[in-house]
Amino acid sequence: MNRVTLRVYARRLYNPNMEKNRYAVILAAGKGSRMKSKRDDVSKVSYPILGVPLLRYVMDALSACGVNRLVTILGFGGETSKKIAEGRSEIVWQKEQKGSGHAVMMAAPLLEGKEGETIVCCGDTPLLRGETLRNLFEFHEKNHNSLTILTFEAQNPKGYGRIVRENGLVQAIVEQKDLVGEQHDITEVNAGVYVFSNKELFEALKHITTDNAAGEYYLTDVISIFVKSGLKVDGYKAYDPIEMSGINDRVQLASAAKAMQRRINENLMLSGVTIEDPDTAYIGPCVEIGPDTVIKANTHLLGETKIGEECIIGPNSYVEDSTIGDYAIVSFSHIVESKLQRGSQIGPFARIRRGSIVREKAHIGNFVELKNTDFGNGSKAMHLSYLGDIAVGSSVNIGCGTIVANYDGVNKFHSEIGDGSFIGSGSTIISPIKIGSEAFVAAGSTITDDVQANDLAIARGRQVNKPGYAKALRERAMAKKDK
Numbered sequence: 001m002n003r004v005t006l007r008v009y010a011r012r013l014y015n016p017n018m019e020k021n022r023y024a025v026i027l028a029a030g031k032g033s034r035m036k037s038k039r040d041d042v043s044k045v046s047y048p049i050l051g052v053p054l055l056r057y058v059m060d061a062l063s064a065c066g067v068n069r070l071v072t073i074l075g076f077g078g079e080t081s082k083k084i085a086e087g088r089s090e091i092v093w094q095k096e097q098k099g100s101g102h103a104v105m106m107a108a109p110l111l112e113g114k115e116g117e118t119i120v121c122c123g124d125t126p127l128l129r130g131e132t133l134r135n136l137f138e139f140h141e142k143n144h145n146s147l148t149i150l151t152f153e154a155q156n157p158k159g160y161g162r163i164v165r166e167n168g169l170v171q172a173i174v175e176q177k178d179l180v181g182e183q184h185d186i187t188e189v190n191a192g193v194y195v196f197s198n199k200e201l202f203e204a205l206k207h208i209t210t211d212n213a214a215g216e217y218y219l220t221d222v223i224s225i226f227v228k229s230g231l232k233v234d235g236y237k238a239y240d241p242i243e244m245s246g247i248n249d250r251v252q253l254a255s256a257a258k259a260m261q262r263r264i265n266e267n268l269m270l271s272g273v274t275i276e277d278p279d280t281a282y283i284g285p286c287v288e289i290g291p292d293t294v295i296k297a298n299t300h301l302l303g304e305t306k307i308g309e310e311c312i313i314g315p316n317s318y319v320e321d322s323t324i325g326d327y328a329i330v331s332f333s334h335i336v337e338s339k340l341q342r343g344s345q346i347g348p349f350a351r352i353r354r355g356s357i358v359r360e361k362a363h364i365g366n367f368v369e370l371k372n373t374d375f376g377n378g379s380k381a382m383h384l385s386y387l388g389d390i391a392v393g394s395s396v397n398i399g400c401g402t403i404v405a406n407y408d409g410v411n412k413f414h415s416e417i418g419d420g421s422f423i424g425s426g427s428t429i430i431s432p433i434k435i436g437s438e439a440f441v442a443a444g445s446t447i448t449d450d451v452q453a454n455d456l457a458i459a460r461g462r463q464v465n466k467p468g469y470a471k472a473l474r475e476r477a478m479a480k481k482d483k
């Protein structure tokens with residue numbers, strides 16, 4: 001169970017409000033035409049911020065606010081969204097995009113007639129916090145509302161639905177295209193997030209029409225239907241308009257990414273991590289970092305990465321889906337799907353590829369590449385090597401320029417080097433090979449046969465010196481030139 005599910009689970013046990021069912025509908029069928037993509041198989045909500053698709057941020061926020069049934073409405077480019085939502089959300093298709101109200105109607109077969117509350121939000125608002133949604137639900141329940149709309153004061157309300165109030169309570173939402181007269185002056189706008197009494201929502205959806213400037217089924221028309229039926233409709237004003245930012249184009253994608261980066265980095269700094277230059281530290285939302293670790297400039301830490309205490313990571317490093325133990329040092333290096341144990345040192349200029357483990361206090365130096373390699377405690381490969389599909393024991397020295405030839409063009413082969421062995425510079429190990437412990441491979445050897453423990457292997461042409469022959473060669477060459 002991850003931390004988020006644990007938190008949700010704990011809240012269900014202790015929060016009396018949770019006796020009420022909380023449903024969620026995420027609207028994610030829209031085309032996102034302002035992204036100006038030439039591809040028709042990529043949905044807007046699958047664009048990433050710090051390696052995580054927009055839709056996942058929204059799903060995480062909803063899970064953190066105690067929702068127990070999640071339905072995502074997919075349409076344009078929906079196969080990419082489906083991969084993101086699958087396993088975490090039920091999926092409903094809206095084949096033709098006839099408006100936000102029409103999109104919610106698609107969830108009727110799953111939710112219609114059910115007792116409980118339904119939160120509706122968009123899949124393109126990654127900055128929404130779980131905490132804000134939780135407060136919205138609490139406000140809704142405390143005030144016995146039938147519908148609560150998340151609103152905010154917009155500096156530039158253009159494009160948003162305007163909140164029309166009377167005696168404090170909300171009467172209607174009027175879309176930009178349908179504004180008349182003084183409605184143009186309203187600055188309180190619809191964030192596009194709502195909590196509805198579920199039964200009443202699906203009842204009201206039966207009565208909305210396409211009789212508006214856009215010719216769409218507006219979800220926002222449900223508001224006046226609620227009001228006319230005498231149901232209590234209220235607005236909950238959020239503090240931080242940044243959270244409401246929807247992503248419609250790539251400029252907004254970049255500015256939301258900046259805001260998310262700032263939020264993540266500030267949380268980490270307040271928890272004891274030093275970030276040398278937060279503007280150039282790109283840290284994903286699932287990354288965990290221990291206290292007193294220093295993140296240096298130009299560093300990407302992405303995916304399910306976990307970093308221990310008192311490490312130094314960067315500058316100029318990239319770490320994805322990897323685990324790094326306490327006191328490790330990584331500089332100018334690229335690390336993917338690997339484990340670096342306590343006190344290991346990587347780089348500068350190393351590449352650690354998937355499935356590798358660098359054990360305690362081992363050193364991987366400059367221009368060394370590891371792939372699917374288990375590199376033992378205290379072992380060293382300091383310069384210019386490739387180690388692929390090999391298990392290296394502890395306290396092994398891999399000389400400069402050692403190459404493991406693990407591939408014959410068709411198959412990959414596995415090799416082993418025992419504890420305490422010494423591999424001389426410029427050696428080639430042609431896999432599969434077993435080298436025993438405390439063995440010695442002479443520099444420049446090409447190893448094609450196994451080496452037993454404590455043996456010395458030399459596999460190279462024997463040296464022959466010819467006295468004075470260099471001079472003779474030179475004289476012969478000069479004589480040719482004079483002719």
Ligand code: UD1
Binds near residue numbers: 031175191218246
């Ligand atoms: C909507 C609201 C507006 C609010 C704004 C906040 C309506 C009618 N208006 O406007 O009051 O201020 O959000 O950002 O809802 N979608 C579908 N299927 C469709 C149409 C839309 O799934 O057929 C999805 C879109 O992918 C999007 C969401 O619904 O996630 C909102 O639709 P959009 O057309 O972007 O509405 P806005 O004009 O932004």
Ligand code: CA
Binds near residue numbers: 246248
């Ligand atoms: Ca929108």
